[in-house]
Amino acid sequence: MKRVKIKDIHIGKGMPKIIIPIMGETLQEINHELSEAKQEKPDMIEWRADAFLHVTNIEEVLRLLAEIRKLIDDIPLLYTFRTYKEGGRKEVTLNYYEELLSQVIQSGFIDVIDVELYIEQTIRERLVQIARQNNVIVLMSNHDFQTTPANKDMLARLIAMQETRADIVKLAVMPQNEEDVLRLLQVAAKMKSTYAQKPFITIAMGPLGILSRVGGEVVGSAASFGSAIQASAPGQITAAELRYILQTIHRYSK
Numbered sequence: 356m357k358r359v360k361i362k363d364i365h366i367g368k369g370m371p372k373i374i375i376p377i378m379g380e381t382l383q384e385i386n387h388e389l390s391e392a393k394q395e396k397p398d399m400i401e402w403r404a405d406a407f408l409h410v411t412n413i414e415e416v417l418r419l420l421a422e423i424r425k426l427i428d429d430i431p432l433l434y435t436f437r438t439y440k441e442g443g444r445k446e447v448t449l450n451y452y453e454e455l456l457s458q459v460i461q462s463g464f465i466d467v468i469d470v471e472l473y474i475e476q477t478i479r480e481r482l483v484q485i486a487r488q489n490n491v492i493v494l495m496s497n498h499d500f501q502t503t504p505a506n507k508d509m510l511a512r513l514i515a516m517q518e519t520r521a522d523i524v525k526l527a528v529m530p531q532n533e534e535d536v537l538r539l540l541q542v543a544a545k546m547k548s549t550y551a552q553k554p555f556i557t558i559a560m561g562p563l564g565i566l567s568r569v570g571g572e573v574v575g576s577a578a579s580f581g582s583a584i585q586a587s588a589p590g591q592i593t594a595a596e597l598r599y600i601l602q603t604i605h606r607y608s609k
């Protein structure tokens with residue numbers, strides 16, 4: 356499987372990487388979250404820009420992005436605008452999504468961009484192309500906040516994402532029972548053993564899904580999201596708790 360190198364971080368190698376999301380609505384909240392997040396020494400910081408109150412103003416976004424870059428020094432930065440229909444905070448037009456992401460990609464401030472699989476194909480391909488031209492890593496994602504699709508459907512989504520020009524792929528689903536969590540883990544293990552050519556991230560959300568957030572090393576999921584102040588999705592544990600469990604599993608997996 357191909358690994359992805361972002362600064363000094365090798366995604367797809369060793370212990371799953373810890374990503375801390377920033378969910379502040381205002382500059383002040385974001386600053387506070389960033390300073391707490393930095394203390395946890397994450398492998399990556401995710402700015403969930405859909406939570407930012409002024410996200411519909413691209414100039415404001417770029418200004419803040421410059422600030423964030425300065426504040427986090429060399430920590431890899433993932434920029435995510437999660438669309439409303441995949442669990443995000445704000446609804447915007449597809450045109451705005453494209454314009455926002457292309458400007459952010461070209462800003463020079465980010466390392467990784469989240470692009471959703473199920474946006475219109477031409478827009479998705481254009482964004483991937485711009486990211487490639489600007490040396491920004493593409494994390495292609497898909498979220499189901501209601502259900503855990505059938506195993507073959509989950510596998511098909513991961514493979515479909517892998518077959519685009521994305522660098523890393525991610526699937527998050529919502530389990531309704533314990534079986535659903537086990538199915539998600541089974542799909543991850545199948546990816547690891549048979550299909551994975553690129554690093555992948557698999558998540559079962561909600562309280563039932565915690566096993567999937569801590570068990571990535573066993574089934575091949577390359578990263579996990581842990582909070583500093585605010586969780587960005589149901590079932591997310593803190594980055595400190597995550598680190599302890601991931602390190603323990605890593606130590607005994609060798």
Ligand SMILES: O=C1C[C@@](O)(C(=O)O)C[C@@H](O)[C@@H]1O
Nearest residue numbers: 376435527558560580587588
């Ligand atoms: O897509 C993901 C994964 C996530 O939804 C989770 O369940 O940890 C959290 C989001 O911030 C991130 O963009």
